[in-house]
Amino acid sequence: MALPPSGLSCAMCFGNGDTRNARYHRGMASNSSTSLPVVNRTSMSRVAKRRLWVLLTVQVLIIAHVLMWWLSTQYGWFGGYTLSPIEPSESIETVSDGIVNAGAIFFATALLSTALLGRWFCGWGCHVLLLQDGCTWLLKRAGIRPRAFRSRLLMLAPLALALYMFVWPLAYRFLVAPFTRPDLTWPGFSSHLLVRDFWATFPGVTVAVFFLGICGVLTVYMLGSKGFCTYGCPYGGFFAPLDRLAPVRIRVNDNCQGCAECTAVCTSNVRVHEEVATHGMVIDNGCMKTMDCIEACPNDALSMSAGPNAAGGPRPKRTWDLTWPQEFAAAALMLVLFLVWRGAWGVIPMLMAMGTAACGTWLLWRVYTMVRSDNAKWLKWQLKRAGKVQGKGWVVLAVATLFTIVTFQNAVVQASAFRSSLTMQPHTIRHTLATPIATGSQASEVHQALEHLAPTMDLRSGGWAIVESPAHRYARARLLAMQGKLHDAHTEMVVVMAHARPTEAAWRDGFALHTLLLPEDDTQAWAEVVLADHPDWGGLRTDVVAWLTSTGRASDALDMAAEAMSLEDARRLMLRAVDLLQAGRAVEALPLMQDYVNATPKDTLARAALARLLLSLGHTTQAGVQMQRAISEGPNLPPAQQQALAAEVAAFNAMAESKSAP
């Protein structure tokens, strides 16, 4: 590391025309005659390498978890179950319905440890941070140093989102529902550590790629190296205030010379040298305990140790990019953008909407500053000079215009859907079929609600949407059913079920329409496939059992009901059997496997596995009988399961051959 000769710009604003930092440095110079040193690292520090390995290990664990799920669905491993997602957002289920899952336990552990050790999880455990660090590194290699955008009000967005996600459901149930929905009592806690539909709450691959592009790459370029953490991450919204309670902090000793190398290496934009000089420790809750500053300090002046916390103390000294009126305008803009983009096209998840809203706010603010001043620059880009917009400036204007057009389009769609829902909340189709078609004033409300929904259709159908959201189609299907237009409603529902993420409510409505419009055999086959994929959907199962009974298929109805009753017990049997097999206790696992197969006779793969277990224990005849039955059921299986069965049969035959060999 080298201290710059007097007059060189500092590392944090090197070459970016950053007037805010220039102001800051003038202030620093007058206080302590210190400017930030330029840090010319050619290789990673030891602690940075260690952190990289930890973050890569997190990625490997995530991949292993996904692989476990894939094996469970494709080959029936682990009884078809896997650990529920270890993802903090899963805690929403806990605060909404008392369902305790792996994500909730993980998030609670992370929160408690943050109150003790500070905001370590962001720096050492978050996969989005790895992406942001990677982008920062790439940009630096391209000679671009991301510059932090600092807004007092926008920094509160993560906390606001965290309160909405994790506190509002509790507040609604305990404080609001007693007056508005007395039936909505607290269901008590239940455990949901194992799941079949692991991916149910995750987006598809395309959305994931765009998510990483916006929340990992764009936020770094526009908002700074920890842009998404600062303006988009709801978990950070809780970690940040808890950090101030933590007794374990970065602290300074008497060796400090005020050289500011610690501040120069901090990618969380913490004014380390200032804070330790004033408070003896880092108090900024943006500190992610990366420990880069400790390693960078040439005087061994920093360490991490326990002591007084920062609760109730002074706030870190910061400079801001926006005036107060601009702050309020930016906050209002970000809120509107979030509402417009959330759920857009039926695919944009909440966190991606936050990233889009934050980047969009920055983009429009940058256009505003460009329009107002004669000279404007961003990082290495000269956007405007002497009142003339430069080539790069036109690029920014073009991107901002495109973003505004698409946002406006989404705004029309979202506002139309909202207006429709205010006019009329469509009933479920099941309910509609059981009651007369809407008449009188309700009929005119249904008509109006459908008219309001018209702009939510895609452009080819005369609407405003680039891609029509399945949620809006579903609303239309329910309204059409209320008008008695069942064929139209069915057409919409078929599209919904082809494109939407499966939910039991929508699929029950789809089933209700199938029973009216499809041949009975097709409806039954459809229901069996859906329930095989979602065996926990008790409501749909009840509908199907009732329908089978009403159509004279009493035996099938009994089978389906029996499956439901035995499901939980059978699952436990299978899990225990798998445990025993993994522990090499095959003899003890055998009766459990037999009970499981008896309880779930349609689980062909389990039957094949039982055959192999029987063979391995020398019960050759029984093994042959079970395998023959599994093979005879093979043609009815979905293709992926047929492949798995073929693998089981091959393994069975190989074992049989080796046993019969002299």
Ligand code: SF4
């Ligand atoms: S803590 Fe170390 S790196 Fe930071 S100002 Fe003091 S001596 Fe310099």
Ligand code: SF4
């Ligand atoms: S203050 Fe130090 S430990 Fe905290 S984020 Fe910055 S470099 Fe890392």
